[in-house]
Amino acid sequence: xxxxxxxxxxxxxxxxxxxxxxxxxxxxxxxxxxxxxxxxxxxxxxxxxxxxxxxxxxxxxxxxxxxxxxxxxxxxxxxxxxxxxxxxxxx
Numbered sequence: 029x030x031x032x033x034x035x036x037x038x039x040x041x042x043x044x045x046x047x048x049x050x051x052x053x054x055x056x057x058x059x060x061x062x063x064x065x066x067x068x069x070x071x072x073x074x075x076x077x078x079x080x081x082x083x084x085x086x087x088x089x090x091x092x093x094x095x096x097x098x099x100x101x102x103x104x105x106x107x108x109x110x111x112x113x114x115x116x117x118x119x
Contacts, residue, residue: 044070044100046092048084068096072103 049067066081081092
């Protein structure tokens with residue numbers, strides 16, 4: 029029974045989408061600059077939640093996905109289930 033609950037909660041973590049989205053800023057000179065940032069969406073309590081993850085220039089899609097999963101686990105109070113994989117091995 030416990031295994032079924034854990035697999036359902038793990039499936040909830042996978043149910044999110046990540047897309048690059050534009051961010052338009054206006055400089056002091058009045059020029060428009062457009063940047064791309066990672067945006068993640070998921071369902072939470074019957075509503076669609078939108079979270080900005082960071083710049084597309086500063087993180088890869090895999091890093092953005094890991095960050096989104098961590099943020100979703102924290103928002104759904106699933107800290108015990110989410111165990112991020114270490115990118116670098118420590119010796």
